[in-house]
Amino acid sequence: MAVPPPSRPDPMNKAALRTRLRATRAAFVSHMHPDDIARHAMAVAARLIPILQTARCVGGYAPLGNEFPILPALEQAASRGIATALPHVTHRDRPMDFRTWTPGTVLEKGCFGLPQPDTGLPIVPDVILTPLLGFDRALQRIGQGAGFYDRWLSAHPASICVGIAWSVQEVPQIPVDAWDMPLHAIVTEKEWIGPSS
């Protein structure tokens, strides 16, 4: 009997999943009081301390829309003398890098309207906190779909990648393509998922 080929994720599945997850995240965040959002941001920052303490440089992100507020975690790293950096994108087809940035420094909108540190120095973080659109318990992720993080992670296999998301962004199984890079761990407002730090 012929063995069926391994199933490949249908790109439309990923697109439909992104649409659904954006709506789920928006509904969840819109029902939350700003004080609770701030409380969750502090709780996640505290949950990240053990891993941040191991880092020379932590790469975060400047949250957009309903992404999890990660700046308190970067502030905490900076206050411990750890270098902090944000992603920097120049073109859809060019690799993303990270540039140094200190919490509190105002960001101007750059490429694609992204708030990013155009004046910072290129740096390779040894720990990155990655914004997720969706995740599963096998530590697979789905992002915006441009492949910036997949490409960065395959080029920097020594860096530890911790996904950051609201708990409602969990799905039973993320469709995985050959190039998808799994996470080392995931942190939500509810828990740490992955090996103990």
Ligand SMILES: Nc1nc2c(c(=O)[nH]1)N(C=O)[C@@H](CNc1ccc(C(=O)N[C@@H](CCC(=O)O)C(=O)O)cc1)CN2
């Ligand atoms: N907060 C945050 N920063 C982040 C990301 C993220 O997900 N969240 N990224 C995660 O990857 C990177 C930027 N990701 C991007 C993903 C898609 C497109 C994009 O599709 N751009 C359109 C043009 C949009 C426009 O011009 O307004 C395009 O190329 O067609 C741009 C950036 C780096 N910084």
Ligand SMILES: Nc1ncnc2c1ncn2[C@@H]1O[C@H](COP(=O)(O)OP(=O)(O)OP(=O)(O)O)[C@@H](O)[C@H]1O
């Ligand atoms: N290592 C790589 N080298 C070249 N292209 C890559 C690499 N990794 C991913 N890509 C490309 O990037 C795109 C990523 O698509 P995918 O649907 O997996 O997005 P995603 O994981 O949600 O994106 P992101 O990594 O930006 O969060 C695909 O078109 C893929 O071909």
